[in-house]
Amino acid sequence: MGEELWIPIVMFISLAAVIISFFYYGHKNKLATMKTVQKAVENGSNLTPELLEKLSHSKAVQPPRIKDLRRGIILSALGVAGVVASFMFSSPEPKEFFRIISLLPLFIGAGFLLVWKLNRYND
Numbered sequence: 567m568g569e570e571l572w573i574p575i576v577m578f579i580s581l582a583a584v585i586i587s588f589f590y591y592g593h594k595n596k597l598a599t600m601k602t603v604q605k606a607v608e609n610g611s612n613l614t615p616e617l618l619e620k621l622s623h624s625k626a627v628q629p630p631r632i633k634d635l636r637r638g639i640i641l642s643a644l645g646v647a648g649v650v651a652s653f654m655f656s657s658p659e660p661k662e663f664f665r666i667i668s669l670l671p672l673f674i675g676a677g678f679l680l681v682w683k684l685n686r687y688n689d
Contacts, residue, residue, distance in 0.1 A: 570657065570659065574663065574667075599621055602621075603618070603621065630685070631682055635679070635682045637675070637678045638675045638676070638678030638680075638681075638682055639675070640675070641675030642672055642676060644668075644675070645668045645672025645673070646672065648667060648671070649665055649672070651668075652664035652665045652668065
């Protein structure tokens with residue numbers, strides 16, 4: 567196998583590892599929360615509705631508009647980074663590959679930014 571072939575293989579394996587890790591640790595965190603609630607119920611602790619609501623929304627709940635802005639910036643930056651990384655190759659094939667692959671997050675990020683901008687006028 568040529569060295570050029572390893573670049574996309576490693577990229578996709580790394581991306582898959584990050585996505586799997588994100589979902590795995592999120593699930594693990596939810597299981598730990600549920601075990602804590604179960605132990606509290608078994609010990610006879612008083613669980614108020616406010617406490618259960620706080621546990622179910624342990625992450626700060628943000629309005630969708632802020633999430634759209636954040637996702638748009640991150641995905642657009644990822645797309646731009648891919649385009650910039652394509653300039654590091656001298657061969658035209660990896661350059662084209664990186665540019666084509668980078669268009670996906672760039673356009674998705676631009677879509678999120680457009681939705682964020684349009685939602686600003688609806689408030």
